[in-house]
Amino acid sequence: MATSSGVLPVLKNTRRRVSSWARSDEYATIKLVVGVTLLALVLRLVSLGQRVAHFDEGRVAYWAWHFGDTGSFAYRYIIHGPFIQHVDRWLFAVIGPSDFAMRLPVAVIGGLMPLIALLFRRHLRRTEVVAVALLLAVNPVLLYYSRFMRSDVLVAAFMFAAFGFLVRFYDTRKPRYLYAVAFFMALGFASKENALVYVLTWLGATGLLLAKVLVLPNGFRDAVLFVTDTPSAGEIRDRVVGRVRGDIALVVETVRSFRARHDSPLGVFGIYVGHVALGVVLFAAVSLFFYAPRGAGVAGIQHPPAPPSAGSVGFWEGVTNPALFGEMLQTTVDRVVNQWGEWLNPASEKTLDDYERHLGVFVKAMAYASAPLTAFAGLGYVLDRLGYTAPRHLVPFLFYGGFVSIFGYPLGTDIGAPWIVTHAVVPLAVPAGVALAAVFRWGVESLSTDDETGVAIAAVVFLLLTVLVANVAVTRVYTNTTADSNELVQFAQPDQSVRQALTEMDRVATAHDGGPDVVVYHGESGDAYDDNNAYVEESRDTWDDAWWNLQPTCLEWHNTLPLPWYFAASDANVACENQETALGVRAMQNQPPIVITQVYDSTVPRERLRSAGYTNESYMMRTSGYKNTFTVWTHEEYADNATVE
Known part of the structure; x- marks a missing residue:
């Protein structure tokens, strides 16, 4: 006390x-x-x-x-x-x-x-x-x-x-x-x-x-009183009629109050309609700024990408040249309608x-x-x-x-x-x-x-x-920002330990000159090839084919995310390989600084990589699943100088 x-x-x-x-x-x-x-x-x-x-x-x-x-x-x-x-x-x-x-x-x-x-x-x-x-x-x-x-x-x-x-x-x-x-x-x-x-x-x-x-204007009290009073049929009718009359009176009083506050209700209404119309114009202008194409538009994000000067009418061309504004507006509206239609399609x-x-x-x-x-x-x-x-x-x-x-x-x-x-x-x-x-x-x-x-x-x-x-x-x-036990983590989250490999890759891409900085390998084929998990396209004939400009195009791009973002941010030179012998030759002769393989891939020439001077660490690309583990092989010439965060 x-x-x-x-x-x-x-x-x-x-x-x-x-x-x-x-x-x-x-x-x-x-x-x-x-x-x-x-x-x-x-x-x-x-x-x-x-x-x-x-x-x-x-x-x-x-x-x-x-x-x-x-x-x-x-x-x-x-x-x-x-x-x-x-x-x-x-x-x-x-x-x-x-x-x-x-x-x-x-x-x-x-x-x-x-x-x-x-x-x-x-x-x-x-x-x-x-x-x-x-x-x-x-x-x-x-x-x-x-x-x-x-x-x-x-x-x-x-x-x-x-x-x-x-x-x-x-x-x-x-x-x-x-x-x-x-x-x-x-x-x-x-x-x-x-x-x-x-x-x-x-x-x-x-x-x-x-x-x-x-x-229920008085909240739960109306409902509670209605039940606890056990009203008769006549009382229920009287309460409902009273409630309806009260609601009508409320609406009438609201209208009268508005008319009393304004000399010309129709004039005030007209003014607000004008402001709403201008607001719609503002909404459309801001939306147009963000949704309108830039550069070559769709052709500029497909593979191979068209140059910005390829003839598409983008936002800035449309707003600086009145003769092109209509075409830019139509292109934007058509694109938005098309994409929103796909999004709304259940x-x-x-x-x-x-x-x-x-x-x-x-x-x-x-x-x-x-x-x-x-x-x-x-x-x-x-x-x-x-x-x-x-x-x-x-x-x-x-x-x-x-x-x-x-x-x-x-x-x-x-x-x-x-x-x-x-x-x-x-x-x-x-x-x-x-x-x-x-x-x-x-x-x-x-x-x-x-x-x-x-x-x-x-x-x-x-x-x-x-x-x-x-x-x-x-x-x-x-803490535990990438752990599967964290209820806020969605399964497509790499483990935090990947940061070490990404830091090293960024350092190598900056320092290395000549040849690929990173070689991504996957050698499974035929029935053993898994489209949903493999990092490299199975057929070399499709390595330069892609609908969107997803670089590197030789990758099963979405399976490797977020690595393509880090490749781009580091300006890394990335190559692919899908033949065990060819990877061994690369390791012994060209010695790319970093090789990325997948743990479940039975074709990885692990001993040849080690004998060529590579050390390895494995990481989880997703929060679960044995096929989501990948290995980063770093050549000793570059690993010796690596800094680890």
């Missing part, structure tokens, strides 16, 4: 000082949210380039590099939205291609996401705004995938910002917010196609919200087992990496519905959107991956912030009344929350 008596005065004094500062500084909330945002940026930028690139990261990074290397770009839905390719292309030109550079845009935009909480400040208390910002900053799912070069965090941030500006327009009726909505929606659609799902989610949540307002082979598997991945990742936020989101919704906090439409709206996402995204995705949890976590952060702030306020109120038990309970809740989040962040975001 003595200890408690000594702690409470200190806490009370701290509370008085903080409350005094918050009351005297009208920008206190903004300053706190900015501080949280700076924390979010630091958490995302520290050791950003350490983890080895995932399959998807390597694939998209390669095409961003290809854009910068050739000057040609064309939208392909399989790479997702063009936003990251444009931004990374510019970054690579400034600071060079690297894992840090390719992830930097996602890290920065993910780190700035807590600022979006300020857009809801008319609907949330100051403590709730800060709580929402804090959850967006430290949630482990958002942390991990803000340090991952995929567009899920990008589309989540841009569409959440667009929604926030839509709320600001509702609050203020100022048209400038409509333009912000258009701008951020355009960025969202340029980031990833599932921006469309956000719009559908908003429409669905709006329907549920209207049902709540018109049917996979006919998808089964209930696929959905259950994808849902299982989603729920597992959410349970292990986002359990506190999910639990607090449910609590925040219940508090709102029961009236323990001031009922606000924003809270159930975003809870509906997040809750539906849990079941909707596994249905719409073709890959069961934990990154889709991002799209549920972001909207759920608002009801979760409401609950977190409520616990904080209850603790403060207990402190003001010397309720030691209440203070202790609130302190324990915050301590447990901090420990849980910190533990997941440390063990899932900053």
